[in-house]
Amino acid sequence: MEDSGFPLSPTVAFATNRMATEFAIPSQVESAATKMSEFVQFHSSAGRRVVLVTSGGTKVPLESKTVRFLDNFSSGRRGACSAEYFLASGYAVIFLHRHRSLYPFVRKYAGVNLLDALQTTSEEGSVTVRVEVDQKALPNIIHVLHCYQAVKKDRLLLSVEFNTLSEYLHLLKAAAQTLSPLGSKAMFYLAAAVSDFYIPASEMPEHKIQSSNGPLQITMKMVPKMLSPLVKEWAPQAFVISFKLETDPSIVVDRARKALDTYRHQVVVANVLDTRRGCVVIVTKESQTELVLSDEEILKEVEIEEKIVCNLSAAHSNFIEEQRIMTEQ
Known part of the structure; x- marks a missing residue:
């Protein structure tokens, strides 16, 4: 630099x-x-x-x-x-x-023994061996594989x-x-x-x-x-997000704000150890937004990271526009 x-x-x-x-x-x-x-x-x-x-x-x-x-x-x-x-x-x-x-x-598929999820079959007299996937052991594997291959193709x-x-x-x-x-x-x-x-x-x-x-x-x-x-x-x-993990919910937002004051970046994702999989607080200089998974979302296996990324992507768009306006003034 x-x-x-x-x-x-x-x-x-x-x-x-x-x-x-x-x-x-x-x-x-x-x-x-x-x-x-x-x-x-x-x-x-x-x-x-x-x-x-x-x-x-x-x-x-x-x-x-x-x-x-x-x-x-x-x-x-x-x-x-x-x-x-x-x-x-x-x-x-x-x-x-x-x-x-x-x-x-x-x-x-962390924790899945891949060999247990695969079976081989072949027709009599054929040298070709077919590998079949147990989709119960690897749920949604076709969709996940398509997503991964698309990401890899586009680098x-x-x-x-x-x-x-x-x-x-x-x-x-x-x-x-x-x-x-x-x-x-x-x-x-x-x-x-x-x-x-x-x-x-x-x-x-x-x-x-x-x-x-x-x-x-x-x-x-x-x-x-x-x-x-x-x-x-x-x-x-750049648009910078850090994380603050605490065990005491009464101090986590204050600690997040202290980090923003100290380092002058844009966002802290504040979370508590016991509830981090289902609840976070997005803390900025101007606001704090609690993101929580509802009971229905938990049943549907929605992940809190989907909400975090949705929130931060929108905030990043606003940040880019603000910076553009500032440079044009």
């Missing part, structure tokens, strides 16, 4: 300096950045909006030659599910996700994987700088469960920590908040 000519704020400078000095750039970042750039250019030429969906949890190693690590567990369900609805809404999607977390379309979904916190942070930065030229047509949907603590590479033991040394005591540092440089430096014109 080109230098704007203005000094970075202390918060942004602190975060970017920590990232540069304490998180080594992983080997796959350069090739991933190239793929993302080609993807964005392809869809930009078609005038299509592009959303970066982050999904899954990050891993923090405790040793340089990693045997032990701390993990932020997340199945990646919300991110994978939301990516499908963004695709259905006309977006191209960069899906930045944890390796082996849930994936769009495939996530519908609408780009998968980028991470494992560690360092990989996630550098890939997020690369994605943001790639999307920045799209201006207001770029969206960030930051649903990944990012670690809050880490051990700097300079303070990490090289080899496996030995249990024979006795009880383990670890001192960890706070992970710098990358929302500030994303909003203020990497992609300052």
Whole structure:
């Protein structure tokens, strides 16, 4: 990204300096950045909006030659599910996700033993073997397969994987700088469960920590908040959504508003651990909108992510129009 000519704020400078000095750039970042750039250019030429969906949890190693690590567990369900609805809404999607977390379309059959859902048949004397699918084991598989094939044909979904916190942070930065030229047509949907603590590479033991040394005591540092440089430096014109998960429903909206005040982005999706599958609050600077699944919708297996994406797509359209009017004044 080109230098704007203005000094970075202390918060942004602190975060970017920590990232540069304490998180080594992983080997796959350069090739991933190239793929993302080609993807964005392809869809930009078609005038299509592009959303970066982050999904899954990050891993923090405790040793340089990693045997032990701390993990932020997340199945990646919300991110994978939301990516499908963004695709259905006309977006191209960069899906930045944890390796082996849930994936769009495939996530519908998580836990299914594929071999149990397939049968082979052949006619006597024929060398041709026919594979048949048990549609009870894979419900709606024909519709899901058609949707996936259409997305693949139009190159609408780009998968980028991470494992560690360092990989996630550098890939997020690369994605943001790639999307920045799209201006207001770029969206960030930051649903990944990012670690809050880490051990700097300079303070990490090289080899496996030995249990024979006795009880383990670890001192960890706070992970710098990358929302500030994303909003203020990497992609300052983009439409940015973060998530706030709490266990106490009485504080979740206040915490969401505090995040908006701190980072100056557009939306926080606030949710409570026990009810997150059926209720969220979309919080902006001007409003808060509760999205709830009705009993009828639950019976019909409607997903809350469908409502979230519908709301945010409309908000993004309004944001794009507002930015257009501002640039013309």
